[in-house]
Amino acid sequence: MEIEKDLEKLIEEIGGEDFQKKVQVCYQCGTCVGGCPVAWVNENFNPRKIMLALSRGEIDEIINNDLLWFCCYCHTCLERCPQKIPVSEIIVKLKNIAAKVRGIPEGYVNELKMIAKTGRISSISSATERRREQLNLPKLVQTSVEKDIKRILKQTGTNLFLEKEIKK
Amino acid sequence: MKRTRATKEESNLEKENKDYLLFKGCLIPSSLPYMEVAARRALEILEIKITETDNFSCCPDPIGIKAISELTWLSMGARNLCIAQEIGKDILTLCNGCYETLKETSHALSEDSELLEKVNKILLPLNRKYEGNTIVKHIAEVLYLDIGTNQITNMIKKPLYGLKVAAFYGCHLVRPSDVMNFDDPEEPKSLDELIVALGADSLPRMRKMFCCGAPLLGVNMDLSLNIAKENLDNIKTSGVDCIVTLCPFCQTQFDRNQKVVERRFNKEYNLPVFYYPELLCLALGVDPYQLGFDLHIVKVDQVLNKIK
Ligand code: SF4
Ligand code: SF4
Numbered sequence: 001m002e003i004e005k006d007l008e009k010l011i012e013e014i015g016g017e018d019f020q021k022k023v024q025v026c027y028q029c030g031t032c033v034g035g036c037p038v039a040w041v042n043e044n045f046n047p048r049k050i051m052l053a054l055s056r057g058e059i060d061e062i063i064n065n066d067l068l069w070f071c072c073y074c075h076t077c078l079e080r081c082p083q084k085i086p087v088s089e090i091i092v093k094l095k096n097i098a099a100k101v102r103g104i105p106e107g108y109v110n111e112l113k114m115i116a117k118t119g120r121i122s123s124i125s126s127a128t129e130r131r132r133e134q135l136n137l138p139k140l141v142q143t144s145v146e147k148d149i150k151r152i153l154k155q156t157g158t159n160l161f162l163e164k165e166i167k168k
Numbered sequence: 169m170k171r172t173r174a175t176k177e178e179s180n181l182e183k184e185n186k187d188y189l190l191f192k193g194c195l196i197p198s199s200l201p202y203m204e205v206a207a208r209r210a211l212e213i214l215e216i217k218i219t220e221t222d223n224f225s226c227c228p229d230p231i232g233i234k235a236i237s238e239l240t241w242l243s244m245g246a247r248n249l250c251i252a253q254e255i256g257k258d259i260l261t262l263c264n265g266c267y268e269t270l271k272e273t274s275h276a277l278s279e280d281s282e283l284l285e286k287v288n289k290i291l292l293p294l295n296r297k298y299e300g301n302t303i304v305k306h307i308a309e310v311l312y313l314d315i316g317t318n319q320i321t322n323m324i325k326k327p328l329y330g331l332k333v334a335a336f337y338g339c340h341l342v343r344p345s346d347v348m349n350f351d352d353p354e355e356p357k358s359l360d361e362l363i364v365a366l367g368a369d370s371l372p373r374m375r376k377m378f379c380c381g382a383p384l385l386g387v388n389m390d391l392s393l394n395i396a397k398e399n400l401d402n403i404k405t406s407g408v409d410c411i412v413t414l415c416p417f418c419q420t421q422f423d424r425n426q427k428v429v430e431r432r433f434n435k436e437y438n439l440p441v442f443y444y445p446e447l448l449c450l451a452l453g454v455d456p457y458q459l460g461f462d463l464h465i466v467k468v469d470q471v472l473n474k475i476k
Contacts, residue, residue: 037375037378037398040378042391042394069235070387072231072395073230073231073235073383075339075340075353076339076379078344079354086344088344089344092234092235095235096235096237099236099237104235104236105386105387105388107232107387108232108236108387110386111233111386115226115228115233119226120194120198120225120226121194121195121228122198124197124198125198128197128198128199128201131460134460135201135202135204135460136458137208140222141222143222143223145224148225148247149244152240152243152247152291152294153240155289155293156237156240156290158236161237
């Protein structure tokens with residue numbers, strides 16, 4: 001339930017006046033593309049085009065294109081945009097929508113699974129323990145962090161989302 | 169410099185109370201313990217006290233988790249900030265990712281009371297309530313502003329004269345600059361100055377503030393390695409002996425994945441990669457055998473021999 005409500009709100013936000021005001025000032029100068037490390041190595045990825053599509057309300061086209069996930073969130077575009085458009089932050093919102101409508105890259109499913117299970121993104125193996133001991137590092141105490149995290153995931157609808165992703 | 173940094177006056181005030189709550193993060197304690205060793209030793213020698221807790225979760229990751237759900241990302245971040253609030257200390261992070269997540273969460277929830285209320289509703293079943301304004305610092309920030317480069321230079325026992333270094337800041341140490349507000353987002357100087365403080369040289373290069381590419385490892389391996397290669401090419405061309413990082417993701421990308429890039433693109437870089445506190449420890453006279461250098465993938469002997 002939460003997921004659908006969330007999605008509606010997000011789409012409303014992106015299509016809404018405040019947001020569109022921010023996007024409409026984009027004059028397609030391409031400064032964001034010039035500094036983008038992903039565009040540098042893959043010419044198909046283009047934040048300027050994402051902004052253009054967004055200003056035309058073509059949200060479906062953006063989220064149906066897997067290239068959206070290529071943004072590595074380095075914020076160079078946000079820093080350089082002469083119109084002060086927070087490009088990277090806008091792309092995150094679009095990813096939030098794409099996640100709910102179409103799902104997420106497999107790497108992120110695994111990361112989320114790990115977080116739901118342990119509250120962290122890496123586990124403590126016996127090899128880790130040994131290495132830490134050799135280096136005179138304090139023992140890592142396993143607390144029940146994951147109980148809190150499970151509650152948060154439940155409250156934000158992310159646990160249901162994860163279940164759906166795992167079943168795919 | 170476009171942005172103002174914390175002034176020296178402010179950092180002097182803090183000098184009396186250098187006691188931070190250590191946020192170890194996920195990756196360092198489990199996969200890169202040598203980074204933790206160096207950070208702990210350096211802080212100890214520079215007399216920065218740390219308090220610890222086992223109750224932190226993943227920060228969480230500002231790229232993957234935030235892309236899935238901003239609200240989940242904020243709520244998990246806020247839970248961690250609540251723990252710092254309960255203990256009553258500022259947070260010290262060892263990782264750019266943790267730094268961005270926790271600092272941005274603190275910033276966002278302090279600016280937007282509606283959002284804070286929303287997040288606190290999510291934290292209610294956890295019996296936690298976030299009040300806002302937790303101070304979050306990166307270890308580089310503590311070294312640069314609390315201790316200062318002069319003090320570091322005064323304390324070193326084995327200057328790293330002649331060592332040529334590529335400073336790799338990593339994106340989230342400085343961007344988004346209106347939130348991080350630590351150093352210039354395009355031409356930062358803190359890490360370069362911290363390197364020079366040890367007697368080493370920090371050399372210029374092309375596209376210095378490029379992303380390391382690590383965030384894309386779980387999305388598209390090719391893309392991630394292509395970005396790593398772009399960086400490694402520019403670093404090699406600049407004529408340095410080694411790379412210095414401030415983040416476990418950059419560290420992994422250049423140390424572990426350097427070999428992968430070499431194989432894939434038929435290249436040879438042979439560039440040892442150090443976490444800044446490791447170099448700092450060497451300059452402070454810590455015995456290299458205590459620092460776990462054998463855990464590095466690219467062997468560091470050539471650098472150790474050079475600075476002997
Ligand atoms: S830099 Fe800003 S104004 Fe220029 S194309 Fe990109 S988003 Fe539009
Ligand atoms: S945040 Fe994304 S779109 Fe912006 S410069 Fe970085 S990779 Fe490119």
